[in-house]
Amino acid sequence: xxxxxxxxxxxxxxxxxxxxxxxxxxxxxxxxxxxxxxxxxxxxxxxxxxxxxxxxxxxxxxxxxxxxxxxxxxxxxxxxxxxxxxxxxxxxxxxxxxxxxxxxxxxxxxxx
Amino acid sequence: xxxxxxxxxxxxxxxxxxxxxxxxxxxxxxxxxxxxxxxxxxxxxxxxxxxxxxxxxxxxxxxxxxxxxxxxxxxxxxxxxxxxxxxxxxxxxxxxxxxxxxxxxxxxxxxxxx
Numbered sequence: 001x002x003x004x005x006x007x008x009x010x011x012x013x014x015x016x017x018x019x020x021x022x023x024x025x026x027x028x029x030x031x032x033x034x035x036x037x038x039x040x041x042x043x044x045x046x047x048x049x050x051x052x053x054x055x056x057x058x059x060x061x062x063x064x065x066x067x068x069x070x071x072x073x074x075x076x077x078x079x080x081x082x083x084x085x086x087x088x089x090x091x092x093x094x095x096x097x098x099x100x101x102x103x104x105x106x107x108x109x110x111x112x
Numbered sequence: 113x114x115x116x117x118x119x120x121x122x123x124x125x126x127x128x129x130x131x132x133x134x135x136x137x138x139x140x141x142x143x144x145x146x147x148x149x150x151x152x153x154x155x156x157x158x159x160x161x162x163x164x165x166x167x168x169x170x171x172x173x174x175x176x177x178x179x180x181x182x183x184x185x186x187x188x189x190x191x192x193x194x195x196x197x198x199x200x201x202x203x204x205x206x207x208x209x210x211x212x213x214x215x216x217x218x219x220x221x222x223x224x225x226x
Contacts, residue, residue, distance in 0.1 A: 100207075107153075
């Protein structure tokens with residue numbers, strides 16, 4: 001049973017455009033929602049995380065939007081750059097530091 | 113962010129042998145470490161959770177006798193793949209965290225069993 005569904009599986013965006021990745025979760029006990037960026041052959045790197053008591057969090061060009069009633073959250077990458085080309089994973093856990101349930105991943109390609 | 117290292121980064125072994133992978137938190141004490149497995153172009157699959165000084169908790173379907181996990185200190189956890197077979201070839205990644213804090217991932221270990 002996939003508890004965190006991520007879409008799209010892949011995304012192509014022009015340099016300077018906005019990349020949008022969506023995730024939906026089922027378990028209402030989830031209380032912590034991080035996003036990770038992974039380059040080929042490397043481990044995932046934490047990008048940004050949110051808790052359900054806020055509806056939006058921004059760090060630089062990365063913004064998480066959170067809709068608790070719909071059990072959905074999304075990552076927006078503003079002014080996308082070729083260096084942002086990577087696979088992005090959303091995840092969820094019952095608390096920060098607890099085991100994570102990952103979405104299926106989105107491969108983002110930013111064309112120059 | 114916090115730094116987690118893994119060693120080795122790549123290992124090739126023969127079928128039937130055992131391989132040990134180390135995961136270290138370099139600048140913080142990790143109350144919990146996690147081990148994941150990742151196949152090409154797929155998501156991360158949690159194998160087990162380990163807390164310092166106690167037995168690891170394995171996810172359903174993961175053979176605990178095949179994937180031995182030891183978490184001897186707050187900065188070191190090891191994963192030993194025993195009697196490795198070609199189907200065990202994969203990318204193994206550890207992460208480390210503290211209660212209430214985010215998890216930080218290691219760079220991964222590419223295991224190839226010939």
